Amino acid sequence: MNHDGSSALFKSTVILLVVSVVAIALNLVFSHSLHFEPLGLFSFGLFCIAYGTAITSRSRRKEAQAVAVSSSQPKEPTNGRPAIVRDGVPRKCLFDSSLRPCHALTIDLEDYFHTEVASQGVSFAQWEHQPSRIEASTHRLLELLDRNQTRATFFVLGWVAQRYPRLVREIHQRGHEIGCHSLDHQLVCRMTKAEFCETTATAKSLIEAIIQEPILGYRAPCFSITPGCEWAFDALAKLGFSYDSSVHPVHHPLYGNPAAPRGAYAVADNQLMEFPIATWKVAGRNLSVGGGAYLRLLPYRYIHCGLAAWEKEMQTPAMIYLHPWELDPYQPHIPLSFPSTVRQTWGTTLMEDKLQRLLTQFRFAPVRDTYQAILAGNGYVARKSTFQHVEAVAQVAG
């Protein structure tokens, strides 16, 4: 290595070291001692970015060396795409989205005042009187998905389905999958099994009556199928669901289950498949890279590094989630504490740009397609075939 290269490497190492130490210190002081989650999350994100940047630059250096070594060897046709060649064998290029595996993109269809954070300022009884933003923010999201030829799964809140059936029907007619996000956003772990079965059955039949089709998937509010509430898996299987996505394998005071598997796994005597939210394992600890507040509050680079690491390590699709209200910077004011305000409203102006980058650099499909691919032993499914399938169905229906 020449002098310039050594100097650059030394400077990068010092910067990464300083950023990491500051980030860890901030996290220890603010996140654990004072429970000031947004700053703790931000500092932890800085550490992850430093870690991810180091891994990515090492990977790029190795790929550049491999390309240089193979330049004298005969080349395979690449159809205009950059091909990485190691030992004479073409490999997938990490940053070419057309060659990436396909992940599951999911939207929890709820308004800004339905969240657990907002419940500190808006009670269930006040929901009816709160100005709604759901139609505007959902249409903004639908247009973004259309521009990127991406289809997703929308887990619909029963309360929303009752009041906005036309919106639910439109989402379905635009080729997206419809699932269930409970009846009125009560956490599973705060209900009895009987209450859970009754409210979930009501929400399921409400939504199915609107789209005239059985629904396959369920997501609990706040990923609240936590340890001790596994009975909910059996209940969901008995209610006719095929898959669930209500486990978040991270440390979190409200919904974490860090001991859960990171990839898709079978539950309820193989009657139900669980798709946990995507995580990035760093130094033995699971960090969420599954979207939502993590995508909105942390730099995009953090999510990108986490998903790139997932693709290298895991054999099943990553599960990504977000909410329409996260793209809405004009949410009406709700009186909340400062940390809750940060969690509920910060980052909404940047969210559309971040989502656009995510959709450009990674490939996504509704959960039903990734689920079918896993059942078929394929693991991943191509976005193109999903999109063409949806278009063909729409043409037949039209």
Ligand SMILES: [Zn+2]
């Ligand atoms: Zn929700």
